[in-house]
Amino acid sequence: MCLRIARRSGGGIVPSPLKIAQCSVLRARVDADLARGRTPGSIAGRLRAAAADPGLEATAGSPHGHGLTVSHEAIYSYIYALPKGELVERGVLLPSGGTRRRPRKRSGQRQGPIVGMVSIDQRPEEVAARAVPGHWEGDLIIGRAGASAAATLVERTTRFTAILALPLGRGSESVVDAVLDHTRVLPAMFAKSLTWDQGVEMARHAHLTKTTKMPVYFAHPHCPWERGTNENTNGRIRRYLPNGTDIPTHQPYLTAIAEELNEVPRKCLNWLTPREAYERLLTSEVASTP
Numbered sequence: 001m002c003l004r005i006a007r008r009s010g011g012g013i014v015p016s017p018l019k020i021a022q023c024s025v026l027r028a029r030v031d032a033d034l035a036r037g038r039t040p041g042s043i044a045g046r047l048r049a050a051a052a053d054p055g056l057e058a059t060a061g062s063p064h065g066h067g068l069t070v071s072h073e074a075i076y077s078y079i080y081a082l083p084k085g086e087l088v089e090r091g092v093l094l095p096s097g098g099t100r101r102r103p104r105k106r107s108g109q110r111q112g113p114i115v116g117m118v119s120i121d122q123r124p125e126e127v128a129a130r131a132v133p134g135h136w137e138g139d140l141i142i143g144r145a146g147a148s149a150a151a152t153l154v155e156r157t158t159r160f161t162a163i164l165a166l167p168l169g170r171g172s173e174s175v176v177d178a179v180l181d182h183t184r185v186l187p188a189m190f191a192k193s194l195t196w197d198q199g200v201e202m203a204r205h206a207h208l209t210k211t212t213k214m215p216v217y218f219a220h221p222h223c224p225w226e227r228g229t230n231e232n233t234n235g236r237i238r239r240y241l242p243n244g245t246d247i248p249t250h251q252p253y254l255t256a257i258a259e260e261l262n263e264v265p266r267k268c269l270n271w272l273t274p275r276e277a278y279e280r281l282l283t284s285e286v287a288s289t290p
Contacts, residue, residue, distance in 0.1 A: 025063070026065075029047070030043060030075055032062055036264075037239065040073075040076050043070075043075055044075060045265055045267050047070060048271065051065070051069050059273055120218060122217065123195065133155065133278075134190045134191055136153050136183075136195070137229050138195070139152055139199075144245055148166075150165055150166055150248075151163070151164040151166060151178050152233060152237060153194075154233040155274075159274040159277070160277070163255070163258045164178040165178070165249045167249040171201065172202065172204045176201075179208060184212055187285070191214055193215050194217070195219060195227055195230075197219050198220075198221055202218070236261055240260075259275075262278075
């Protein structure tokens, strides 16, 4: 039945929400991926990538698509055709429709210049080009009334994400120690540099660089687009930890969110997940080592 539906629509693309509802394979895949926070675009893109490359395995928690594909428009139509209230019952999270960039306000963020900071203008060109892995962007996400926070890190080439708990607060010692714990165990190819904004939480950047050999570059004030990958990642994290809520200090909980994000197929990665992109680079490095 599913194969007949797919072929009838041409090229394997299923344009109608009814076709998803009638095909148990597609319905199971779409429902499972939506429940895991995948967007319609990432679901459709991954299905196309898997259809083109039969060796590409389904991501964790996703039923096999068996070569079927579906457009993201059809998935949106399928979602909006669901009975009222069912989205909430299923735990489906869709990205917000907001398009306007709003300035961020962070209590106590600026307390004078950071001693010895190195401007993003001095960052090697290879970082901007994303040609070489190992360059990270980082920032804080702040909880309700500024009383809680977590550090977020994302690797620019693979979009691999880490969320670090800050049980001792968001002072420089706590933040840098958390980042150190993460970076000191990274393979060498994934530990090249870090780009941060000029928040005082990174005042101990020299200690971080001395310990890890990773230079820290600072973006210009009020220029979040200079760390666009991290800004985008923080937006994804906010689907799980909305503004105005407390940020958990339980590391396994934050790690579970990061793992979920690292299993989402991304268009910029040709519909690989960040984990797959990270592991492929790591495997290729090991294979090329004499």
